[in-house]
Amino acid sequence: MNEPNNLLNIGIPLQRASQDTSRPNGHGYKLIDLCKNSNLYLVNGRVGEDRGIGQPTCKGSSVIDYAIASFTVLERILKFKVNEFEPLFSDIHNPLTMRLNIHTASGKHHAVINNELTPRKWNTKEAKHYSENINKETVNDINVILNELCEHFSKEKLNGAVERIGTLFVDTAADTFGYTQARVRARHKRENTRNKAWFGNHCRTLRRKYTEARSAYKQRKTPDNKQRLLNASKSYRNVIRKYVNKHNWKTEQRLTELSQHDTHGFWKLLKEKQDPTLPPLNTLYDYFKNINSSDDNTTEEKDPSFNIDFEDTTMLNESILQEEILAVVKNLKNNKACGIDQIINEYIKQTIGCMVPVYVKLFNLCLNMASFLIRG
Incomplete structure (x- = not known):
């Protein structure tokens, strides 16, 4: 190493x-x-x-x-x-x-995660007050740090400046919109295997025997107990496979019978078996039908801006311009979820007037020093 x-x-x-x-x-x-x-x-x-x-x-x-x-x-x-x-x-x-051992990242002061105080949701009516509440002294301090980094670069100071930007956004949101108590999401309950339609009395019996064999082997790790555990697990695994296959075969037979004699019952059964998280079948059908269709009478016009010479790398090394940053920020979408730093697009868009000089220095500093930020 x-x-x-x-x-x-x-x-x-x-x-x-x-x-x-x-x-x-x-x-x-x-x-x-x-x-x-x-x-x-x-x-x-x-x-x-x-x-x-x-x-x-x-x-x-x-x-x-x-x-x-x-x-x-x-x-x-x-x-x-x-x-x-x-x-x-x-x-x-x-x-x-x-x-x-993992520490959950969070901003300083008001930026607290996990069932504690966090800024309220973005309020369009208060957007003007948000930009007014931005601490201009903090913005100037960040500018000074970035200017110093141009002469004496330090990755730790660079990450510290980025963290101050995130803290500035979140603290301003808390001062403008107030606080709220973060709700803890309930864990998704694991589906009980014993509630499955195919889990019958035979499965319950072999499951109990397997549990007893495993407990006995944990208490006394003898060759006999180990062989008993192997036999019990093999029997339990085989009977589960048998009952699952049997249940699937019955479902297929029922679907075949319903499709021939009871169309209404056929589609009703399909809807019961469909995963609610998956899109409807007709949506998938229309999607693939549209993407595979083409109009031979139309000709695609090539954008001249895409005529890029991949051998020429000067464009990749050019400085990032303020106009490029403004164009990207303008296209940021509203009402999108924040990341672990709690920064939403509205914070960036509403403060672009005073923060764009900071972004220009920050991005070009990362580009010139070939340094990636740890967190933002």
């Missing part, structure tokens, strides 16, 4: 433990080269409960299931574990469990 000292600084060993004594094949060497060239690290045998162990992940003898992470992700791993083999979900592979 190019930065081995980073691992030592956070207490992660350079040498990865592994109980797999077999020699890597061609795919294994390719994986190692990929990690070396991309500054990635194999998590197995380095952190969590697998630290210094390198537990096998396949057939109890080899490690072929890996978790791969960059250094930034690696230092945020709170837990890593190679779980016990679960025959219901895989034939030979052990599942991996990994828990990360």
Whole structure:
């Protein structure tokens, strides 16, 4: 790795433990080269409960299931574990469990996320007051920072300036429109498999036997209990497959019968089976019918602006002009959801008069220094 000292600084060993004594094949060497060239690290045998162990992940003898992470992700791993083999979900592979420590990004002051105070929705009637409430001193301070960065560039200061822009927008929105309590969205309830039409008494019986076998194996990991778990999971998986296929076959037979004798019942059954999140069939039919139709009598006129010489890269290196930024901002659509920074298009459009000099300096600074912003 190019930065081995980073691992030592956070207490992660350079040498990865592994109980797999077999020699890597061609795919294994390719994986190692990929990690070396991309500054990635194999998590197995380095952190969590697998630290210094390198537990096998396949057939109890080899490690072929890996978790791969960059250094930034690696230092945020709170837990890593190679779980016990679960025959219901895989034939030979052990599942991996990994828990990360992730901090939710939020702006300063009023910009708070997750069930706390956030700015109210955009109000067109108050739009004029929003642009008036923009703190001009803060805008001037950002301009000064960008001017200093042109002489002495620092990526940290650049990201700090961008964060101040986001905070300025959100704070102004909170001062203009007031605050509201962010509502926590209810989690989508997982559909219970036992409520399926095909889940009958036989499935319930084998499910209970599988649960008992799994509990017994967790308490006492003996060869007999392991074989009992394998048999129970195999029986449960096979009966589920059998009942699902049987249910699908009955549905097909019913659809065939209804299409011949009861057209009304046929379409009623189709509507019941249709996923509500999918578009109607007639909408898809009209869409593909229109895109595949062409009028031979019409000739397409080519826009001369698209005659680009791809060998000439001078256009890509030209400075970004104020007129280009104004044109892009003008085409931003209203009533669009914000990102994690809570900035909506209306904030940008309403303040373009005082902020466009900042954008010109900021974008050209990123272009000239070939620096990408971490957050905006």
